[in-house]
Amino acid sequence: MLTAGAGRLVSPFVNDPFALVALAFKNLYPEREYAAYFAPEVEDGSGGAACGVTTFPEDGSPPVVEVSGEIPIAAGVEIFAHELAHVATPEDREHGEAWKAAFDRIFEEYNRIAQDLFGEGGEEPC
DSSP states (O other), rough: OOBBBBBBOSSSSSHHHHHHHHHHHHHHHTTTTOEEEEEOOOTTTTOOOOSSSEEEEETTOOOOOEEETTSSSSHHHHHHHHHHHHHHTTOOOTOHHHHHHHHHHHHHHHHHHHHHHHHTSSSSSO
């Protein structure tokens, strides 16, 4: 089993978009902790199907982010960033200005990292 740090798996993909989102989030919000999982079925607070959800445990432990494993990768990456914006702004549960600003910052940092790693055309530099 490949691990790094606190039992986290290491991605075998050089261009793993989920890892890039996680790195963007860490660069912007290094003090914020969370646990993230792919889940076969994700439910919102009322029991309905969802693409992603963030749960803030009552015991004060780090939030848990779940992303549906049933959606396309490209959609999952955006959902992951969406949920991490909730982790960044736990006080803004309704997608208000603070949440939107965090989501935009994560997206901008993701693009900056990708451009640094892979250049303008999206290919890994030599």
